[in-house]
Amino acid sequence: MKIVLVSRIDEADALRYTASLARELEGLGHEVALEEGTAAHLGEGGISFEEIDGDLVVVVGGDGSVLLTVHQMKKQVPVLGINWGEVGFLADLEPDEAGTFFAAHTEGFHIERRMRVSLSVNGVPLGDALNEGLVVTDRPAKMLRFGVYVDGTPAERFRADGLLVSTPTGSTAYAMSAGGPIVDPQIEGFLLVPLAPYMLSSRPHLISTGRNLEITLETEKPAHLVIDGQSTFELEKEATLTVKKSDQPALFVHTGKPFFEKVNHKLRNL
Ligand SMILES: NC(=O)c1ccc[n+]([C@@H]2O[C@H](COP(=O)([O-])OP(=O)(O)OC[C@H]3O[C@@H](n4cnc5c(N)ncnc54)[C@H](O)[C@@H]3O)[C@@H](O)[C@H]2O)c1
Numbered sequence: 001m002k003i004v005l006v007s008r009i010d011e012a013d014a015l016r017y018t019a020s021l022a023r024e025l026e027g028l029g030h031e032v033a034l035e036e037g038t039a040a041h042l043g044e045g046g047i048s049f050e051e052i053d054g055d056l057v058v059v060v061g062g063d064g065s066v067l068l069t070v071h072q073m074k075k076q077v078p079v080l081g082i083n084w085g086e087v088g089f090l091a092d093l094e095p096d097e098a099g100t101f102f103a104a105h106t107e108g109f110h111i112e113r114r115m116r117v118s119l120s121v122n123g124v125p126l127g128d129a130l131n132e133g134l135v136v137t138d139r140p141a142k143m144l145r146f147g148v149y150v151d152g153t154p155a156e157r158f159r160a161d162g163l164l165v166s167t168p169t170g171s172t173a174y175a176m177s178a179g180g181p182i183v184d185p186q187i188e189g190f191l192l193v194p195l196a197p198y199m200l201s202s203r204p205h206l207i208s209t210g211r212n213l214e215i216t217l218e219t220e221k222p223a224h225l226v227i228d229g230q231s232t233f234e235l236e237k238e239a240t241l242t243v244k245k246s247d248q249p250a251l252f253v254h255t256g257k258p259f260f261e262k263v264n265h266k267l268r269n270l
């Protein structure tokens with residue numbers, strides 16, 4: 001198999017582990033390449049995130065590193081995360097489990113598809129989110145006013161610090177902290193969770209991906225759209241955000257660890 005390795009670059013131990021994993025995978029007969037930032041820290045040559053191609057990309061890092069890789073890849077290649085982070089919800093294997101896993105999977109892997117949302121502002125596509133798009137006020141302690149339209153019908157209007165448009169994958173991330181439900185990633189939907197809504201009755205909404213979803217920013221206050229904590233865009237006054245299911249889902253290697261076991265083990269003691 002053709003395998004690309006990405007390591008978080010801020011931890012020398014993760015980089016050393018990645019270098020030894022590269023040798024181990026070559027020993028199993030795989031063709032191995034390094035992402036260029038990772039490679040530079042190991043004194044070698046590599047390929048950019050945009051050039052990643054092949055059968056598998058192994059990410060040694062935490063959730064931020066997995067999100068960065070999925071965000072930067074031009075074409076989605078199956079991802080396997082090896083947890084070198086604080087939580088590593090998206091990084092299924094622990095470093096000491098990787099050797100056995102690769103030895104047992106020399107021919108291929110079972111791949112799980114995770115929906116992403118495509119976000120456009122005033123008709124201009126800004127990118128896909130694996131976790132969420134966050135519309136947030138620029139000024140602390142100032143609220144934005146939002147309108148939510150489902151199939152053209154006004155569904156809600158409220159004032160809040162911000163609004164999360166999350167995927168089921170993102171439901172265990174920021175959306176969870178903001179009071180949203182944990183959503184089984186086998187369900188496809190747009191999860192809307194307001195941040196500190198100034199209203200007694202405002203609730204999270206889970207909306208089918210088959211519907212047309214539009215969010216209007218109804219104030220002239222400065223705001224930003226942040227995708228997966230990776231890319232930030234300034235929003236024009238009274239911008240309209242269009243949300244669609246991306247035709248490029250993220251692909252994850254299924255390691256056999258049940259989603260709800262991870263919820264129970266990784267999210268209980270944060
Ligand atoms: N209050 C919050 O909970 C909060 C605030 C900002 C960002 N975030 C999340 O952080 C993500 C960016 O990650 P980062 O590591 O670059 O930022 P970060 O370093 O600020 O860490 C955010 C935390 O969220 C966890 N996380 C990220 N995605 C997750 C997922 N799908 N399921 C469970 N936990 C998850 C990470 O493990 C990390 O501990 C954003 O997409 C957003 O969802 C959460």
Ligand SMILES: Nc1ncnc2c1ncn2[C@@H]1O[C@H](COP(=O)(O)OP(=O)(O)OP(=O)(O)O)[C@@H](O)[C@H]1O
Nearest residue numbers: 007008009037061062063064065068085086087088
């Ligand atoms: N190859 C790379 N090149 C540049 N930056 C990288 C690379 N790999 C990781 N990073 C950045 O390094 C940081 C590593 O954080 P990461 O989220 O992976 O770990 P953590 O915060 O300790 O764990 P968790 O998110 O699981 O709690 C992230 O900001 C990520 O975007």
